[in-house]
Amino acid sequence: MLSYLLAVAFIPAVVFGHHHILPCPGGLPTPTAVRVQGCDSFPCYINSGDLVSYEVDFVQPHTTDALTLALNATVFGVEREVTLPPGASNACNSLIGASCPVSEGQSVTQGTTIPVFTEYHGGIPAQLRFQISHTMHGHEHICVCTLVNFIIN
Numbered sequence: 050m051l052s053y054l055l056a057v058a059f060i061p062a063v064v065f066g067h068h069h070i071l072p073c074p075g076g077l078p079t080p081t082a083v084r085v086q087g088c089d090s091f092p093c094y095i096n097s098g099d100l101v102s103y104e105v106d107f108v109q110p111h112t113t114d115a116l117t118l119a120l121n122a123t124v125f126g127v128e129r130e131v132t133l134p135p136g137a138s139n140a141c142n143s144l145i146g147a148s149c150p151v152s153e154g155q156s157v158t159q160g161t162t163i164p165v166f167t168e169y170h171g172g173i174p175a176q177l178r179f180q181i182s183h184t185m186h187g188h189e190h191i192c193v194c195t196l197v198n199f200i201i202n
């Protein structure tokens with residue numbers, strides 16, 4: 050069962066070829082590019098204690114003055130929230146070459162460095178769900194979402 054789940058999780062990486070952009074389920078907006086430093090092709094290999102730097106390019110779907118970053122990691126079929134460093138959940142603080150407010154249709158790059166802490170090691174597949182959202186009229190709207198496959202060394 051476990052190997053079946055892992056096989057399913059990794060099929061999209063093959064289908065999407067060199068773009069490596071895996072959409073989140075539910076037709077959510079996908080990035081135009083994802084770059085992870087030190088990782089030329091996915092899955093990326095990481096060790097606990099690493100600092101992982103990434104950049105994500107996307108087209109902002111709505112005008113807003115607030116952007117919230119959230120990361121979840123799925124290991125062995127269990128999805129958990131990734132605790133971000135203080136201030137990192139405010140994605141307005143980590144826009145590259147832009148600042149909030151951002152406008153509908155604006156091409157935006159967000160990127161930061163996240164310390165990796167995990168109790169796993171030894172080649173464990175993990176899938177990261179990367180999401181930036183904003184709240185409009187009391188509802189959360191997803192601006193960009195993607196899945197990234199990692200191997201925990």
Ligand SMILES: *[C@@H]1O[C@H](CO)[C@@H](O)[C@H](O)[C@H]1NC(C)=O
Pocket residue numbers: 119121128129130178180
């Ligand atoms: C992240 O995982 C938590 C715990 O399983 C879940 O409650 C939450 O909805 C997830 N968030 C996203 C953005 O998928």
